Amino acid sequence: MVCELCEEVLGKLDPKTGKTTEFAIPALKPGHINGTLDLEFDRDQNVWLAMTFQGGVAKFDRRTEKFTICKLPPDIDGDYRELLFLSPYHSHVDGKVWIVDSGSYTVLRLDIASGKFEVFDPFPIPRPNIYQITSDAENNAYFAVMGREDVGRIDAKTGKITIYPTPTKRSVPGEG
Numbered sequence: 233m234v235c236e237l238c239e240e241v242l243g244k245l246d247p248k249t250g251k252t253t254e255f256a257i258p259a260l261k262p263g264h265i266n267g268t269l270d271l272e273f274d275r276d277q278n279v280w281l282a283m284t285f286q287g288g289v290a291k292f293d294r295r296t297e298k299f300t301i302c303k304l305p306p307d308i309d310g311d312y313r314e315l316l317f318l319s320p321y322h323s324h325v326d327g328k329v330w331i332v333d334s335g336s337y338t339v340l341r342l343d344i345a346s347g348k349f350e351v352f353d354p355f356p357i358p359r360p361n362i363y364q365i366t367s368d369a370e371n372n373a374y375f376a377v378m379g380r381e382d383v384g385r386i387d388a389k390t391g392k393i394t395i396y397p398t399p400t401k402r403s404v405p406g407e408g
Contacts, residue, residue, distance in 0.1 A: 274320040322371040
């Protein structure tokens with residue numbers, strides 16, 4: 233369902249003057265559900281948005297006040313894609329941003345320079361829901377697994393996926 237009254241905007245507030253400015257977030261799939269769940273900063277304090285059902289991510293350059301959109305290619309895009317969380321903070325290490333796709337229960341990695349996406353599939357079907365993602369100083373990804381007591385890691389260099397069970401049963405790790 234698309235909200236006809238909703239506008240996709242990123243807002244900026246000048247705390248000294250109280251002035252607000254809105255920047256329209258481009259729609260990649262008009263007529264599809266719009267909205268964002270996660271907003272994160274890279275090392276240069278540019279704003280990154282996971283565009284949920286729009287099939288892409290957006291980077292807002294704070295200096296130029298312009299969006300750069302990275303859209304999923306047709307071969308991996310679909311109405312089931314739900315890009316919810318991303319981790320751009322350590323993208324300066326290797327030029328890559330980690331993204332959670334809750335629609336397919338996979339993790340994606342965007343190469344910023346080429347615009348190419350890689351798909352990482354940590355679990356066999358039926359897959360649990362991967363929820364939230366972060367990265368370390370080497371841009372390895374760490375993700376929480378909703379509904380299970382697991383935390384996953386993807387090695388940025390090798391792509392190897394390791395699942396770590398938490399010591400507490402039914403702990404349901406996640407951001408809190």
